[in-house]
Amino acid sequence: MAQAVQKLVAKVPTLIGAAATYSKPRLATFWHYAKVELVPPSPAEIPQAFIGIKNIVTGVNSGRLGQTTVKDAFRNGLVCTEVLMWFYIGECIGKGGIVGYAV
Amino acid sequence: MFLHEMYETSLLSLALIKTKKRTDLFRIIDLICYQHSTLACALPQFYNSNMVPPVVVSPVIKTARWSFLLIGIFYGKQRYDYLKPRAEEERRVEEAEKKIREEQEKIAKALVEASEDTILK
Numbered sequence A: 001m002a003q004a005v006q007k008l009v010a011k012v013p014t015l016i017g018a019a020a021t022y023s024k025p026r027l028a029t030f031w032h033y034a035k036v037e038l039v040p041p042s043p044a045e046i047p048q049a050f051i052g053i054k055n056i057v058t059g060v061n062s063g064r065l066g067q068t069t070v071k072d073a074f075r076n077g078l079v080c081t082e083v084l085m086w087f088y089i090g091e092c093i094g095k096g097g098i099v100g101y102a103v
Numbered sequence B: 001m002f003l004h005e006m007y008e009t010s011l012l013s014l015a016l017i018k019t020k021k022r023t024d025l026f027r028i029i030d031l032i033c034y035q036h037s038t039l040a041c042a043l044p045q046f047y048n049s050n051m052v053p054p055v056v057v058s059p060v061i062k063t064a065r066w067s068f069l070l071i072g073i074f075y076g077k078q079r080y081d082y083l084k085p086r087a088e089e090e091r092r093v094e095e096a097e098k099k100i101r102e103e104q105e106k107i108a109k110a111l112v113e114a115s116e117d118t119i120l121k
Helices: A002-037 A045-062 A070-095 B002-019 B022-037 B059-115
Strands: none
Touching: A045 B059, A070 B059
16 A cells, blocks of 8 residues: 555656646647637727627617528527626636535 | 748639639638738747637627626625625524424423333333
8 A cells, every 4th residue: 555655656746747748738729829819808999899789789770680690690699608608607706616605 | 931921821812713712712811811910820830730820809709708707706706795694694593493403302202201101111
């Protein structure tokens, strides 16, 4: 038993090295995409966002949005779902747990 | 580096305009837009691989995502602060009631045992 534990402890540095080698390029690609895609909106883009929302509202009122194809509507629905799920991610961060409130 | 990319994409786009394939044209236009809008092509991993340049996300989606994230953090914190004292109160009340219940059960049990007529004691 003690020998097995010793062997495991001796393996830990190699495991950590292997994990680092494995994850570095993946982290690099993730960071590369995240720098462009996940970055928060710059102060110049926030008014653009409001204008965009207004365009959507006028599109709804004028009936233009009724002309979207099913494929586009499905894609937009997926994007909306993803945007809404960020609320729940924020809630998990705020309550300090994944499942339920730890009161 | 960047000029090389532009040269390649312009050649490709000329070739595709000749073929008059609409979908391919759109793809080339997207590619040109991506390559102009991001410096993705400058990274070495894009030369020899099939990696897609990162998408430029529209400002609506960006603000919506981050605002939902912040609202969610705020809401989670608020709800937690609302629920925590109530949960403690609930636990306290539950313990007091449990004590009372256990005492009553003990008394009832003692009574039952006393009133049993059995000689196996």
